[in-house]
Amino acid sequence: MIQYTIMLSLDTPISVISGVGEAMVDKLAKLGIKTIGQAVYYYPFRYDDFTHRTTINRVVAGETVNVVGTIDVINTRRSPRQHMYVTEAIITDDTGKLRVTWFNQPFLSRNLQTGDYISLAGKVSQDLLGPLMISPQYEKVDRRGITQHTSGLVPVYSTISGLTTKQLRAIIGRTLNLAKIDEWLPSELLKKRGLLSLREALINIHRPPSWTSLEAARHRLAFDELVILQLRGQLIRERWQTSQAPIIRFNEALTKEIVNSWSFQLTDDQRRCSWQILQDLEQNQPMLRLLQGDVGSGKTAVAILAMANVADSGYQTALIAPSEVLAYQHFQTVVASLGEFFVIGLLTRTQQFLSKPKEGIKKTTKKQLVRLLSLGQCQVVIGTQALLQEPVDFYKLGLLIVDEQHRFGVEQRQLLLNKKLFAENGQNLVAHFLAMTATPIPRSLALSLYGDLNLSVIRTMPAGRLPVITKIVEDKDRAKMYKFIRQLLDKGEQAFIVCPLVDPSDKLAVKAATDEFNYLVNGELKGYKVGLLHGRLSGANKQKVMADFAAGRYQVLVATAVVELGLDIPQATVMVIEGADRFGLAQLHQYRGRVGRRGQQAYCFLLPSPASGELAKRRLKAVVKYNNGQELARLDLKWRGPGELYGYEQTGFSELRLANIFDQDLISAAHEIALEVLHHPNWRYRAITNLAWQLGGLDVLPQ
Ligand code: ADP
Numbered sequence: 001m002i003q004y005t006i007m008l009s010l011d012t013p014i015s016v017i018s019g020v021g022e023a024m025v026d027k028l029a030k031l032g033i034k035t036i037g038q039a040v041y042y043y044p045f046r047y048d049d050f051t052h053r054t055t056i057n058r059v060v061a062g063e064t065v066n067v068v069g070t071i072d073v074i075n076t077r078r079s080p081r082q083h084m085y086v087t088e089a090i091i092t093d094d095t096g097k098l099r100v101t102w103f104n105q106p107f108l109s110r111n112l113q114t115g116d117y118i119s120l121a122g123k124v125s126q127d128l129l130g131p132l133m134i135s136p137q138y139e140k141v142d143r144r145g146i147t148q149h150t151s152g153l154v155p156v157y158s159t160i161s162g163l164t165t166k167q168l169r170a171i172i173g174r175t176l177n178l179a180k181i182d183e184w185l186p187s188e189l190l191k192k193r194g195l196l197s198l199r200e201a202l203i204n205i206h207r208p209p210s211w212t213s214l215e216a217a218r219h220r221l222a223f224d225e226l227v228i229l230q231l232r233g234q235l236i237r238e239r240w241q242t243s244q245a246p247i248i249r250f251n252e253a254l255t256k257e258i259v260n261s262w263s264f265q266l267t268d269d270q271r272r273c274s275w276q277i278l279q280d281l282e283q284n285q286p287m288l289r290l291l292q293g294d295v296g297s298g299k300t301a302v303a304i305l306a307m308a309n310v311a312d313s314g315y316q317t318a319l320i321a322p323s324e325v326l327a328y329q330h331f332q333t334v335v336a337s338l339g340e341f342f343v344i345g346l347l348t349r350t351q352q353f354l355s356k357p358k359e360g361i362k363k364t365t366k367k368q369l370v371r372l373l374s375l376g377q378c379q380v381v382i383g384t385q386a387l388l389q390e391p392v393d394f395y396k397l398g399l400l401i402v403d404e405q406h407r408f409g410v411e412q413r414q415l416l417l418n419k420k421l422f423a424e425n426g427q428n429l430v431a432h433f434l435a436m437t438a439t440p441i442p443r444s445l446a447l448s449l450y451g452d453l454n455l456s457v458i459r460t461m462p463a464g465r466l467p468v469i470t471k472i473v474e475d476k477d478r479a480k481m482y483k484f485i486r487q488l489l490d491k492g493e494q495a496f497i498v499c500p501l502v503d504p505s506d507k508l509a510v511k512a513a514t515d516e517f518n519y520l521v522n523g524e525l526k527g528y529k530v531g532l533l534h535g536r537l538s539g540a541n542k543q544k545v546m547a548d549f550a551a552g553r554y555q556v557l558v559a560t561a562v563v564e565l566g567l568d569i570p571q572a573t574v575m576v577i578e579g580a581d582r583f584g585l586a587q588l589h590q591y592r593g594r595v596g597r598r599g600q601q602a603y604c605f606l607l608p609s610p611a612s613g614e615l616a617k618r619r620l621k622a623v624v625k626y627n628n629g630q631e632l633a634r635l636d637l638k639w640r641g642p643g644e645l646y647g648y649e650q651t652g653f654s655e656l657r658l659a660n661i662f663d664q665d666l667i668s669a670a671h672e673i674a675l676e677v678l679h680h681p682n683w684r685y686r687a688i689t690n691l692a693w694q695l696g697g698l699d700v701l702p703q
C-alpha cells in the first residue's frame with residue numbers, strides 16, 4: 001500500500017502541528033520555536049538511557065530500567081505531616097508485582113487508572129519489603145505498542161515552566177514525522193565521507209536508536225555547522241575580493257610623534273603587527289586582518305597607530321567595543337594619544353562625548369555626533385555594536401575596527417558590505433577591516449573562515465610583566481586569602497572579586513553579587529572601599545563604578561561576570577574568582593590577564609564551587625600550570641567534551657552547537673566541501689538557500 005503524506009516545509013508555522021494551540025505557540029516561541037524547522041533543529045541537551053528493558057522479577061535496586069505492566073491498584077492520598085500528595089500503585093506483568101510511589105503529582109490519578117497498560121522508567125530503589133520504583137517516568141503504551149518517554153534513549157530538552165519535557169518531546173516527535181527535510185549536500189559526497197543523510201541525522205538526534213547512531217547524527221550535523229560557517233565566509237570573501245578600499249598613506253613623522261609620546265616602548269611584536277597593518281592600508285584592496293594577542297598584550301596601541309594614519313589621509317575610523325564601559329575606556333585612551341590632532345567621538349546608546357584639539361572633552365548629543373560624522377568633521381568614532389545600527393552616514397569611512405567581538409566581526413563586516421559605506425569618484429569603496437581578539441582561535445579555522453583573512457599575532461607581553469601567581473584556594477583558607485588581600489590593599493593596590501558565572505543581568509547573579517558585597521563590607525573587608533558592578537546597573541552607572549574604581553575611589557570591585565574583557569585598571573593586582581570551575585579555562589586566563597598590568601606582582605585566586613569534583617580540580621590546576629590561552633582552550637575542549645551546555649559562547653562561535661572548533665580534520669573537510677559546493681551550479685543554489693534559512697533570512701546574506 002502506498003501512503004501519501006503531506007510534508008511540511010521548514011518555514012511552516014508550528015501551529016499546524018496537532019496539539020499546538022495558541023497558548024502553546026506562545027510558549028514555544030519563548031524557546032525560539034516558531035516554525036517546523038526550528039522545532040526540528042531544537043536539539044536535546046542530553047538523553048535518559050532507558051535502554052535496559054526488563055521484566056519485573058529481574059529488577060535490581062540501583063539499576064535504571066524500563067518495565068512494562070498493568071496497573072493493579074492505584075490510589076493517591078495526602079500525607080498529613082508533610083502536606084504532600086503520595087500516589088501508590090502496584091504494577092504487574094507475567095513475572096511478578098512491582099510497587100511504585102510518586103510524590104506530589106496529584107494529577108497523576110487522573111491520568112492513570114487501574115487496568116491501564118503502562119511503561120515505567122527510572123532507577124530502582126529498595127526498602128524493607130524489597131525493590132520499588134520512586135517517582136519513575138511513566139506513560140501509557142499506545143495501541144501500536146509504542147512508547148516515547150520511557151524506553152530507549154529518551155531526549156531531554158531544555159524548556160520553560162509551563163511546558164513539560166514530555167509535551168515538548170511529543171510536539172517535536174510529531175513535527176519530525178511531517179517535516180520536509182531536503183538534503184542539501186550531494187549524495188556522492190556524503191557517501192564518500194560516510195555521512196548520514198540530513199533527514200536521518202535530524203531524526204536520530206531526537207530519537208537515537210543507539211549511542212552509536214547518535215554519534216553518527218551529531219557528526220553529520222556538526223559537519224553541517226562547519227560547512228555553513230565556511231560558506232558564509234566564502235560568500236563574503238567573494239564579494240570582498242571585488243571591492244575596493246581607499247589608499248591610506250603612511251605618515252612616518254606623525255606615527256613617530258605618537259609613539260614617542262607614550263610612556264612605554266612598543267614591543268617587537270607590536271611593531272611588526274603595526275607595520276603589517278599599515279602596509280595593508282596602503283593597498284586599494286580592503287584589508288582583512290585579525291590582530292590576536294592575549295589580554296594585556298597591547299593591541300590598542302597598534303589600533304591607534306592605524307587610526308592615526310587613516311585620519312591623516314582624510315578618512316574616518318569607527319572602533320566598535322563589546323560594551324559601553326569598554327567603549328568609554330577606549331575613548332579615553334584614544335583621546336590621550338590622538339586628542340591633540342583629531343576630533344574624536346564617543347557614541348553609545350546612553351552617552352555621547354566629543355573631544356576636539358585644544359578644547360578637550362565635552363558632552364554632546366547623538367544628533368550632533370551623527371551630523372559631524374556625515375560631514376567628515378569627526379575623524380574617529382568609538383561606540384558599541386549599536387553604532388552600526390544607527391543611521392550614521394559616514395562621510396568617508398576608511399577603517400572599521402572591531403574589538404573583542406564575538407565571531408570576530410563576521411556580522412559587522414557583512415553589515416558594512418551591505419551598507420555600501422561611501423561612494424567616492426563614482427566608485428563604491430568599502431572600509432578596511434581590522435578585528436582584535438584575545439580568543440586563541442586556531443589559525444586553520446581563522447584562515448578557512450575568512451578565506452583571505454590575514455593574521456597578526458602579538459606573542460610576547462610588554463617587557464617587565466611578571467607572571468600572575470595563581471592559586472586554587474580551598475574554603476578553609478579563605479580567611480588567609482582575605483588577610484593577604486587586605487595587606488595588598490593597605491599598600492595601595494586594588495582587587496577584583498568576580499562572582500560565579502550566571503547570566504550577569506540575571507536576578508540571581510545580581511543577588512549573588514549583592515550578597516557577596518554585603519558579606520564582605522560587613523566582614524572581611526570592613527573599612528575598605530568596595531564597589532559593586534552588576535548587569536542590572538544602567539550603562540551610565542556601570543561607567544561611574546568603573547571610573548571610580550579606575551580612579552582609586554574603590555579599592556575592591558565586586559562584580560558579576562560582566563567585568564569587561566580587556567578593561568585596563570593598571571593598579572589592580574588581585575583577581576579573585578568565585579565558582580572558578582564554572583568558567584572556561586581560556587576565560588579564566590583572560591580574567592587573570594587583567595591584573596598586574598604595570599609590571600607589579602599580581603595574584604589570581606581561584607575558588608572552586610563547593611560541590612566541584614575531581615575534574616573541576618584538574619581543570620583549575622591547568623590554569624595554575626599553563627600561562628597560555630591557546631593551550632588552556634585546547635584542554636578545555638578536551639575535558640569538557642561535546643554536549644556540555646556552556647563553552648562555545650565564550651569562544652565566540654555560539655552558532656556551533658555540536659562542532660568543535662579544535663577539530664582540525666572536520667574543519668578542513670568542511671572547507672573543501674564548501675568550495676566544492678559553491679563551484680557547482682546546482683549545489684551552489686541549494687547551499688545558499690539552506691544557508692539563508694539557517695541564518696534566518698536572505699537579507700543577512702551577502703548578495
Ligand atoms: P589588550 O591587548 O588586552 O587590548 P591593552 O591595549 O589594553 O591590551 O594594553 C594593556 C596595557 O598595557 C595598557 O595599559 C597599555 O598602556 C599597556 N601597554 C601597551 N603596550 C605596552 C608596551 N609595549 N609596554 C608597556 N605597556 C604597554
Ligand code: MG
Nearest residue numbers: 299300403566
Ligand atoms: Mg583590549
